[in-house]
Amino acid sequence: MWVAESYFEILGTRFAVRATDSEYLAPVDRVLEHFLLDHRVGVPASRRFALAEARAVKRAVGDGEILVYRDCRRVGPAGSLGSALTRLVTSLNRQAIDEFDGFAVHAGVISLDGEAIAFPNTSGGGKSTLTAACVEAGFDYVSDEALCIDVRNGLVIPYPKPIALSDRSVELLGLSLPEMSVAGSGLESLVTAQDLGGDAATSRLSLRHIVLSQFGHDRVELQEVAASEAMVALLTLSFNHYKLGQEAFRLAAALASQARVWRLFYDHPVTAAAVIRERLGRQSLS
Amino acid sequence: MTGPNWSQRKVGPPPAHIIETEIKGDISLFDAEHNQVVVLNATASDVWRLCDGEQTLDEIVALLASAYQQPPEDLRPDVVATVTQFVDAGFLPSP
Numbered sequence: 129m130w131v132a133e134s135y136f137e138i139l140g141t142r143f144a145v146r147a148t149d150s151e152y153l154a155p156v157d158r159v160l161e162h163f164l165l166d167h168r169v170g171v172p173a174s175r176r177f178a179l180a181e182a183r184a185v186k187r188a189v190g191d192g193e194i195l196v197y198r199d200c201r202r203v204g205p206a207g208s209l210g211s212a213l214t215r216l217v218t219s220l221n222r223q224a225i226d227e228f229d230g231f232a233v234h235a236g237v238i239s240l241d242g243e244a245i246a247f248p249n250t251s252g253g254g255k256s257t258l259t260a261a262c263v264e265a266g267f268d269y270v271s272d273e274a275l276c277i278d279v280r281n282g283l284v285i286p287y288p289k290p291i292a293l294s295d296r297s298v299e300l301l302g303l304s305l306p307e308m309s310v311a312g313s314g315l316e317s318l319v320t321a322q323d324l325g326g327d328a329a330t331s332r333l334s335l336r337h338i339v340l341s342q343f344g345h346d347r348v349e350l351q352e353v354a355a356s357e358a359m360v361a362l363l364t365l366s367f368n369h370y371k372l373g374q375e376a377f378r379l380a381a382a383l384a385s386q387a388r389v390w391r392l393f394y395d396h397p398v399t400a401a402a403v404i405r406e407r408l409g410r411q412s413l414s
Numbered sequence: 415m416t417g418p419n420w421s422q423r424k425v426g427p428p429p430a431h432i433i434e435t436e437i438k439g440d441i442s443l444f445d446a447e448h449n450q451v452v453v454l455n456a457t458a459s460d461v462w463r464l465c466d467g468e469q470t471l472d473e474i475v476a477l478l479a480s481a482y483q484q485p486p487e488d489l490r491p492d493v494v495a496t497v498t499q500f501v502d503a504g505f506l507p508s509p
């Protein structure tokens with residue numbers, strides 16, 4: 129039944145994804161290319177995912193509909209290959225962050241010349257759209273989901289998962305529909321840094337700026353604020369501070385101390401990205 | 415907290431589960447038992463630095479009055495209010 133299988137290492141956790149058709153796996157390998165392993169590895173059942181043609185296991189579905197499984201359990205309803213891809217990546221992302229042994233914070237992250245800029249924000253707060261706009265403006269892509277910190281040295285671990293954009297975000301950015309678009313489905317479409325004309329960061333980075341962003345204002349304004357504001361944001365938006373206890377507090381304080389902290393009000397992600405490029409780009413650092 | 419001899423008692427030190435850090439001049443406190451963070455403003459930070467178990471409330475008021483060059487009686491209500499908040503929040507033991 130399974131004709132193709134790929135292996136990935138995401139934030140230190142290894143996953144296997146197999147498919148009933150090699151065509152199903154090609155887009156998975158493409159959007160997760162930075163995590164793709166070139167060799168077979170042993171993976172426990174809880175980290176095995178599968179893409180299967182729905183007709184092979186269930187009759188009342190349309191031609192070409194795909195099901196996603198994790199450890200033999202279905203992840204969502206049957207759908208197009210694009211929607212299966214989104215469901216698969218969402219599940220992988222959730223599990224990879226859950227198993228990550230560092231400090232992880234809800235944030236978009238970009239970089240320039242080895243220095244990272246993070247936008248801590250809640251889900252739905254616009255971090256993916258702002259991150260994508262910054263990649264289009266010339267920054268390297270680090271993550272649209274999580275600021276991942278190595279607790280041993282405080283460095284940023286790049287997590288360049290595919291950027292998940294809603295229909296509204298695609299419209300705001302003026303993008304053409306992504307290859308595996310799921311427009312109109314209520315799911316988010318996936319794009320890579322390359323799709324946006326940029327690159328993904330692959331080396332560890334020092335955190336240089338923390339930008340607390342608020343979309344929905346009638347202007348773009350970037351003002352420096354107290355570092356303690358960033359510390360509170362890093363802790364309250366953390367995925368896993370409860371696992372680290374006071375180590376998370378000390379780490380958040382150290383990150384806030386080493387970075388410059390800004391509050392950004394903006395009306396449009398593209399104009400915000402231009403301001404970030406102008407004010408926080410490498411040539412502006414001193 | 416407001417008993418007759420309270421002014422003469424040492425204030426602090428904080429219990430072991432209260433972790434303190436300073437970020438560019440601002441003191442932040444982490445309550446490791448309740449997983450809570452508080453960021454102190456500049457005045458509260460000055461009061462906190464003196465709540466180390468070495469000074470009484472009267473001595474803290476006197477030290478701050480000297481530093482701020484203000485009459486102790488003007489500062490005392492704010493210092494008492496700040497220390498009371500620290501105690502009520504569990505960041506300091508009750509004197």
